[in-house]
Amino acid sequence: MSRFLFVVLPLAGHINAPLAVGEALLDAGHEVAWCGPESYLRPLVGPHATVYPTGSRFYPEQDRYGPEALRHVWDSYLVPLAQFTLPAVERAVTGFQPDVLVADQHAFAGALVAHRNGVRWATLVPSALELTRSPGDAPDVEAFVRAHLARLREKAGLPTGDDVDVLFSPYLVIALTTAALTGSAALPDTCVLVGPALGRGPAYQDFPWDWFDPDRQHVLITVGTLADSVAREFFATAVRALDGLGDRLQAVLVAPADAVPQPPDHILIASRVPMLRMMPHLHAVVSHGGMGTVGEALANGVPLVIAPIRYDQPTVADQVSRAGAGVRVPFVGLTAEQLRAAVTAVLDDPAYRAGARRVGDSFAAAGGAAAAATHLEQLALKGTVSR
Structure with a gap:
């Protein structure tokens, strides 16, 4: 059996899918650990799950729209969160020794630490924000994003010239959609479309x-x-x-x-x-x-x-x-x-x-969470990265 470490964002739209995929891996007999704010994760993954805490940063409210909203969330949340959580993700990788690290596409610290440590990693794409956005659609936004990613690579201590794309793993990109929605959009070569990964979700027993x-x-x-x-x-x-x-x-x-x-x-x-x-x-x-x-x-x-x-x-x-x-x-x-x-x-x-x-x-x-788990199992069988 293999060991999978999920690096997640503490946002409702980003957590339900990894929870469902993690459950599918557990059902198949694998070991699963989590890296994120423990106060957020613990009620979701249960008292016995392995959690490597990162601490928390609050998501900023905003009233912006269009490209300005995207710039704001990168500047005020995504990039600071990646910098803040880099040490915690490093401790998680060292402590858990995963065969595969599964990183939310916008949990950049996961991809950076996996790459730096020679761990195979998969990108889990819960949104269409980067997946179907072409550079030609908004070249100024594309340049803005790429500049931020370059600074993050430098912050993570990657060598000059190491231009690994932390948005898209070179090993596996799992997108929670299908061609019925994406149409003919160009996708990364390592991308698989599995559709939504649906779990049980909170019961909220008090609903009338x-x-x-x-x-x-x-x-x-x-x-x-x-x-x-x-x-x-x-x-x-x-x-x-x-x-x-x-x-x-x-x-x-x-x-x-x-x-x-x-x-x-x-x-x-x-x-x-x-x-x-x-x-x-x-x-x-x-x-x-x-x-x-x-x-x-x-x-x-x-x-x-x-x-x-x-x-x-x-x-x-x-x-x-x-x-x-x-x-x-x-x-x-x-x-x-x-x-x-x-x-x-x-x-x-x-x-x-x-x-x-x-x-x-x-x-x-497309298979949803079960298909995502199968792709991750296959990636784990490939072993460590040769450097």
């Missing part, structure tokens, strides 16, 4: 399942966990959009309890939901376009309305639209009338659900 009326359609509205600073107006727009539709649908809006004062009876405000368990009961999802939510919805054949905010979300929205699995609407300036029209379109036109099912079928065929 008896609130669902089986005679009405059900809609989930969520903009993820990192958009609180810009989401309040969107929440109000969503409630206005669905007001008056209580005879045909119920909606669950994932938002703070005080986000929508006195919502109508057919709209439930919940600060957290058992999303994976809920998906089979849904008829549509309104989302910001995070790959985690999109993957979970499409895996269940649920069409989407996507209001992308930033990062890879516009790309994901366009992919879903091209696949015929949903509708893209604007986030900034979205009106209640626009959102109502989009929601009723995906509910009433069976073509959208058919499109979602086609993508979901491609996910099932």
Whole structure:
């Protein structure tokens, strides 16, 4: 059996997939360890799992959009986090001696330490941010990213001229999507498409399942966990959009309890939901376009309305639209009338659900967490890196 070390980011959209892949490896009899903030990981991996703590850095809230949002998250979070966690990842590699290190694509310290120590490593790609972004799309952003990566290589003590691409492992890149969404986009030579890696997800036993009326359609509205600073107006727009539709649908809006004062009876405000368990009961999802939510919805054949905010979300929205699995609407300036029209379109036109099912079928065929685990097992069999 082999030893796998996962270096992860403490963000909801980045943790569910590695948890599912790690569980598949454990089920196959391998050893799995984790490197990240212990306060975040321990409730997720359990009391007996091996965790190499990195300490924590807070994710900065922001109200930026487009390339400026990308620059901000690199400057204020991703690069400082990589520098901060380099020593901890080094201790994890020394202590655990993994056969393969599995690094979130934006947990740069994992790739840097693996490369420096001659450990085979795999890139786990939970988003479309780098995977389908071509240098020609935004050359200034590409230059900005590459300059940061060069400085990180220097910070990690790599020799001058060592230009290893920490975004894409030369051994294995596992992307949690399929060609049904990426289309003809050029991908790295080492890239495999396995579709979403879905685990069980948190149960959240306090969710009021008896609130669902089986005679009405059900809609989930969520903009993820990192958009609180810009989401309040969107929440109000969503409630206005669905007001008056209580005879045909119920909606669950994932938002703070005080986000929508006195919502109508057919709209439930919940600060957290058992999303994976809920998906089979849904008829549509309104989302910001995070790959985690999109993957979970499409895996269940649920069409989407996507209001992308930033990062890879516009790309994901366009992919879903091209696949015929949903509708893209604007986030900034979205009106209640626009959102109502989009929601009723995906509910009433069976073509959208058919499109979602086609993508979901491609996910099932790709294999998800089990396929990712198999690729990692094969990489582990190749042994250490020759230097």
